[in-house]
Amino acid sequence: MVPRIKLGLKLRVFLSVALFYLAALGTLTYLTIRSQKNLLLEQMGDRARTAINLMELSVAPPLYKWDIRTLRIVVVEAKSLRGVEYAYVFNAEGRIVADFHEMEEELFSVFTDEFGQRAIKSDETLVDVDHKKGILDVSKPVILGHEKLGGIRLGFDLKPMFDEMKQVTVKALLISVGIFLLGLLVIFGIASRMTRPIEQLTVAAKRIEQGDLQYRVGLKRSDEIGSLASAFDQMAERIMHREGELKQSQDLIRRADRLSSLGMLTAGLAHEIRNPLVAIRTFTQLLPERYQDPEFRNSFQAVALKEVDRICGLVNDLLSFARPSIPNVSAEDVNEIVEGIVRILETEAKEKEIQIYRRFGAHLPKIFIDKEQIKQVSMNIILNALQSIEGRGVVEVSTRLFTKNHSDQYIQIEIRDSGAGIPGGDLENIFNPFFTTKKDGGGLGLSISHQIVQEHGGYIVVESQVGKGATFFLNLPVRPPNQQEVKDHP
Numbered sequence: 001m002v003p004r005i006k007l008g009l010k011l012r013v014f015l016s017v018a019l020f021y022l023a024a025l026g027t028l029t030y031l032t033i034r035s036q037k038n039l040l041l042e043q044m045g046d047r048a049r050t051a052i053n054l055m056e057l058s059v060a061p062p063l064y065k066w067d068i069r070t071l072r073i074v075v076v077e078a079k080s081l082r083g084v085e086y087a088y089v090f091n092a093e094g095r096i097v098a099d100f101h102e103m104e105e106e107l108f109s110v111f112t113d114e115f116g117q118r119a120i121k122s123d124e125t126l127v128d129v130d131h132k133k134g135i136l137d138v139s140k141p142v143i144l145g146h147e148k149l150g151g152i153r154l155g156f157d158l159k160p161m162f163d164e165m166k167q168v169t170v171k172a173l174l175i176s177v178g179i180f181l182l183g184l185l186v187i188f189g190i191a192s193r194m195t196r197p198i199e200q201l202t203v204a205a206k207r208i209e210q211g212d213l214q215y216r217v218g219l220k221r222s223d224e225i226g227s228l229a230s231a232f233d234q235m236a237e238r239i240m241h242r243e244g245e246l247k248q249s250q251d252l253i254r255r256a257d258r259l260s261s262l263g264m265l266t267a268g269l270a271h272e273i274r275n276p277l278v279a280i281r282t283f284t285q286l287l288p289e290r291y292q293d294p295e296f297r298n299s300f301q302a303v304a305l306k307e308v309d310r311i312c313g314l315v316n317d318l319l320s321f322a323r324p325s326i327p328n329v330s331a332e333d334v335n336e337i338v339e340g341i342v343r344i345l346e347t348e349a350k351e352k353e354i355q356i357y358r359r360f361g362a363h364l365p366k367i368f369i370d371k372e373q374i375k376q377v378s379m380n381i382i383l384n385a386l387q388s389i390e391g392r393g394v395v396e397v398s399t400r401l402f403t404k405n406h407s408d409q410y411i412q413i414e415i416r417d418s419g420a421g422i423p424g425g426d427l428e429n430i431f432n433p434f435f436t437t438k439k440d441g442g443g444l445g446l447s448i449s450h451q452i453v454q455e456h457g458g459y460i461v462v463e464s465q466v467g468k469g470a471t472f473f474l475n476l477p478v479r480p481p482n483q484q485e486v487k488d489h490p
């Protein structure tokens with residue numbers, strides 16, 4: 001295939017107008033030169049006719065009287081006429097009786113050339129141009145009464161006229177080239193003026209496409225391009241407005257997602273709190289009876305303290321999860337965050353006979369993250385893992401330092417479950433909002449988690465085999481604080 005050269009709009013407009021202009025100017029120049037040439041030839045023809053008419057008056061009487069001497073004088077006089085190259089007088093039989101240079105050998109001979117032949121036979125004035133020799137031939141019969149006495153033939157040198165014509169042509173061409181160059185400048189100016197607003201629109205479209213929604217064309221014109229520009233600006237305004245609305249709805253959805261997770265937790269948590277309370281109550285009831293028993297007192301103290309601490313811990317976790325998420329990036333210990341979430345979900349896990357294993361990496365660096373948001377992500381993914389298991393099962397939560405491409409460091413949270421797994425076809429959809437395979441699922445957990453992790457400069461990887469379970473890897477970048485890019489979300 002022949003590669004197509006991409007021409008800009010300006011160049012295309014310029015080239016087409018310039019081409020048309022060149023054709024028009026070229027034709028005009030050609031016609032001017034041609035008409036000038038014809039005019040010069042016509043003038044020359046008129047001069048030749050006048051000259052031959054005058055000569056006829058002088059030639060007729062001596063030719064009638066056969067006065068060769070006078071004829072020769074007349075012919076020699078013709079020499080003084082401007083531009084005359086040769087002059088002949090011939091008799092009725094066509095024989096030359098007087099000529100310009102008086103060459104004897106030509107006298108009484110007959111013209112052999114084609115024009116000469118015609119001149120002898122013709123009863124009218126003939127004019128002909130011999131371009132090759134550069135001669136204008138004119139002939140006229142000399143008639144007295146009804147008798148044709150002979151004729152005159154004059155040859156005019158056309159070279160001076162051709163020279164003049166050449167000069168006229170050169171002048172016309174020079175003027176045309178000048179006008180053409182000047183015209184090119186004007187065309188270039190017009191092409192630039194015509195295409196500038198379109199270029200402005202293109203720039204604006206690119207800027208908006210790159211996400212600069214504030215950019216406006218700002219073209220004030222009363223023509224179609226002006227309406228296009230103002231429609232474009234209005235469109236950009238509307239997109240900006242929609243973007244704002246979309247962000248607001250996303251925030252609302254996030255909040256709703258937190259609340260729905262919270263609802264699921266509360267039921268399990270109530271159960272978890274009631275168990276230690278029952279234990280403490282039982283001990284408290286027995287306390288008056290067994291107060292003197294030091295062993296009972298010690299174990300009461302140990303059990304009560306442990307259970308109360310446990311309840312406190314759970315309530316704190318719950319509270320911090322329920323609090324609305326205010327963007328707050330600070331150096332956080334990932335293990336601590338994941339531990340908090342595992343603790344609140346353990347109740348539900350135990351009920352379902354699911355074992356949660358912690359394999360937390362030691363000495364992990366603190367990373368700059370929004371604690372509440374990362375809690376929400378861990379919560380969503382661990383909950384999904386628990387929900388994927390029918391009957392007994394295992395969920396393994398690990399953390400580690402992970403280096404990608406020998407340079408980028410991430411803290412990796414791995415959540416592996418022994419659940420149903422994700423079919424290959426679903427894998428590409430699980431991060432889409434509202435994609436769910438659960439009866440009462442909202443399908444928002446993973447899409448929100450994905451967004452949060454992405455805003456932290458991280459990414460999520462999923463591996464799964466149907467029937468064997470699924471593994472989610474959350475990778476959060478370890479970067480110096482000045483390179484953090486977490487975006488704020490009210």
Ligand SMILES: Nc1ncnc2c1ncn2[C@@H]1O[C@H](COP(=O)(O)OP(=O)(O)OP(=O)(O)O)[C@@H](O)[C@H]1O
Nearest residue numbers: 384385388421430436437441442443444445446470
């Ligand atoms: N660990 C997992 N094992 C198997 N399937 C999973 C797992 N995690 C996610 N999925 C699949 O991905 C889908 C989407 O998950 P997501 O968390 O986004 O929504 P949901 O859990 O269905 O509903 P919600 O979290 O809003 O209550 C789930 O419906 C499920 O089919």
Ligand SMILES: [Mg+2]
Nearest residue numbers: 380384445446
């Ligand atoms: Mg979910």
